[in-house]
Amino acid sequence: MKKIASSEITPEGEYLSRRRFIKGGLTVAGSAALLAACGGSLPGATATVIPTPESNGTLLDELTYRATSFEDITTFNNFYEFSTDKEAVARLSKNFVTSPWQVTVGGLVNKPGTYDIEDIRKKFDQEERIYRMRCVEGWSMVIPWMGFPLRKLLDLVEPNSSAKYVRFESILDTTQMPGQKDGFFEWPYVEGLRLDEAYNDLATLATGLYGKPLLPQNGAPVRLVVPWKYGFKSIKSIVKIDLVEEQPVSFWTKSAPNEYGFYSNVNPKVSHPRWSQASERRIGQMGRLDTLMFNGYEAQVGKLYEGMDLKENY
Numbered sequence: 238m239k240k241i242a243s244s245e246i247t248p249e250g251e252y253l254s255r256r257r258f259i260k261g262g263l264t265v266a267g268s269a270a271l272l273a274a275c276g277g278s279l280p281g282a283t284a285t286v287i288p289t290p291e292s293n294g295t296l297l298d299e300l301t302y303r304a305t306s307f308e309d310i311t312t313f314n315n316f317y318e319f320s321t322d323k324e325a326v327a328r329l330s331k332n333f334v335t336s337p338w339q340v341t342v343g344g345l346v347n348k349p350g351t352y353d354i355e356d357i358r359k360k361f362d363q364e365e366r367i368y369r370m371r372c373v374e375g376w377s378m379v380i381p382w383m384g385f386p387l388r389k390l391l392d393l394v395e396p397n398s399s400a401k402y403v404r405f406e407s408i409l410d411t412t413q414m415p416g417q418k419d420g421f422f423e424w425p426y427v428e429g430l431r432l433d434e435a436y437n438d439l440a441t442l443a444t445g446l447y448g449k450p451l452l453p454q455n456g457a458p459v460r461l462v463v464p465w466k467y468g469f470k471s472i473k474s475i476v477k478i479d480l481v482e483e484q485p486v487s488f489w490t491k492s493a494p495n496e497y498g499f500y501s502n503v504n505p506k507v508s509h510p511r512w513s514q515a516s517e518r519r520i521g522q523m524g525r526l527d528t529l530m531f532n533g534y535e536a537q538v539g540k541l542y543e544g545m546d547l548k549e550n551y
């Protein structure tokens with residue numbers, strides 16, 4: 238069965254061209270029929286039930302916290318370097334070369350370095366981290382990542398006292414990534430975090446999921462995971478990490494500054510200019526769930542934003 242695209246999912250780049258707008262409209266019409274055809278089943282649901290960080294190990298509502306299936310996680314992807322069509326990314330990225338792969342870490346640090354991703358993987362224990370992921374478009378998944386805390390890599394290079402932000406860059410390779418020929422966007426994909434956000438224990442560099450190495454469509458061989466922020470902050474296929482003094486300008490902020498801000502913390506009370514963020518569709522499940530403040534991670538990250546106007550936080 239083909240993947241169901243919810244009619245309530247509004248693509249991040251929908252406004253970009255009339256062609257894409259029309260395409261989005263067709264997907265919506267098609268998906269309504271598919272939804273009806275599926276009846277009340279839960280396509281792609283797995284039996285995995287997971288505790289959430291705030292539950293202190295108690296299993297919470299099964300439907301809310303069930304891990305999304307491997308199939309859904311690896312076939313419904315946002316990775317604009319390959320395609321703006323979520324269901325085309327897996328196919329178009331199949332032969333993407335992710336080994337050997339080096340990550341250069343530098344900028345305002347005492348010990349800059351270039352690391353082979355295999356060496357980093359060996360140096361740090363790989364932990365399983367099961368997190369909700371909430372895309373700004375209004376859909377979500379629960380993903381069992383493998384990886385290590387970002388702070389371990391930062392400690393290795395020793396940020397100096399003038400470092401205020403971390404800037405991340407994805408690979409630029411038009412020969413392998415057809416989407417990078419799209420002249421509308423400014424490649425490579427760039428993201429950033431404030432230094433204290435980057436040091437928060439939830440911030441993870443993921444190298445795998447479901448116990449297997451990442452597939453290209455999920456950002457192989459290494460991608461950021463910041464589960465309290467909208468999904469676009471979790472930058473894929475990273476080749477460069479710099480400690481900087483100025484707030485980096487993110488890919489999506491550059492593309493649509495009135496729609497995507499630097500912080501982009503998940504907040505059900507602050508609407509996107511074109512749609513509400515109050516609820517979300519969990520991929521592989523029917524119906525919608527209420528979106529949680531900081532995507533459910535307020536206890537872990539709320540203190541980072543004390544005194545900030547969360548309405549300005551978008």
Ligand SMILES: Nc1nc2c(c(=O)[nH]1)N[C@H]1C(S)=C(S)[C@@H](COP(=O)(O)O)O[C@H]1N2
Pocket residue numbers: 249310313314315316317318371372373407426454455456467468469470471472473474
């Ligand atoms: N380099 C890069 N990173 C990216 C994106 C992208 O297009 N390019 N898309 C982002 C968006 S919008 C989301 S929702 C998540 C999707 O991650 P997933 O496909 O692994 O679920 O990746 C984010 N990281």
Ligand SMILES: [Mo]
Pocket residue numbers: 249315372373374467468469
């Ligand atoms: Mo997203």
